[in-house]
Amino acid sequence: MRQTVKPITINCYGRALNAYFKWAELGLQIPIIKEEIKPLSIFSAQNIRSIVSFKSTRRTATIHLVCLVMLDTGCRIGEILSLNRREIDFDTLLLSVYGKTGYRKVPISFELRKQIWKYIKQDSNGFFFKPELARLLLIETFLEE
Numbered sequence: 791m792r793q794t795v796k797p798i799t800i801n802c803y804g805r806a807l808n809a810y811f812k813w814a815e816l817g818l819q820i821p822i823i824k825e826e827i828k829p830l831s832i833f834s835a836q837n838i839r840s841i842v843s844f845k846s847t848r849r850t851a852t853i854h855l856v857c858l859v860m861l862d863t864g865c866r867i868g869e870i871l872s873l874n875r876r877e878i879d880f881d882t883l884l885l886s887v888y889g890k891t892g893y894r895k896v897p898i899s900f901e902l903r904k905q906i907w908k909y910i911k912q913d914s915n916g917f918f919f920k921p922e923l924a925r926l927l928l929i930e931t932f933l934e935e
Contacts, residue, residue, distance in 0.1 A: 797825045833861075848912075852919060855909050859885075862902045866890060873918035878906060 804820040811818040833841075838861060846854035859870050869889035877886040883903055885896045898906075910918070 797823050801825060851909060851912070855905060856919070858902055858905055859898075862899050863887075863896045865896055871919050875910060875918055878918065880907065 801822050804822055807820050808818075811820075841854075841857050841861065844850075844854055856867065856870055859865065860867065863870075863885060865885070865887055866889050869887040872889075873885065873887065879886070880903055883898050883900065885898055887894060887896055906918075
């Protein structure tokens with residue numbers, strides 16, 4: 791069976807050799823070949839409608855809200871799960887998140903504000919989501935990747 795090498799692999803080796811050639815001042819250059827750019831798979835409008843209109847139960851409320859926050863803000867799951875209640879400003883409709891890219895303020899929609907308010911009224915701990923749930927969801931996320 792013949793195994794082929796992908797263009798991205800060839801380019802990776804080419805870049806490494808080009809760096810060496812430049813360092814050694816040899817004046818050689820390996821051309822980079824064209825790579826196939828695969829489009830990212832995204833949610834369709836119907837997918838988003840089904841997530842938003844999902845009637846969550848008490849058992850599924852947390853994961854549903856996590857999905858809504860990710861859809862509305864584009865935040866990473868780690869940023870959402872580490873949110874404290876004091877980082878949610880209901881007056882200005884802003885979340886203060888800290889994550890991979892540092893500290894930033896992210897706007898939320900009025901509809902999401904209503905969902906967050908309804909969720910917060912159910913529980914009175916200091917975190918937006920329970921820390922043990924956050925750990926479980928993060929572990930499951932890393933195992934799936």
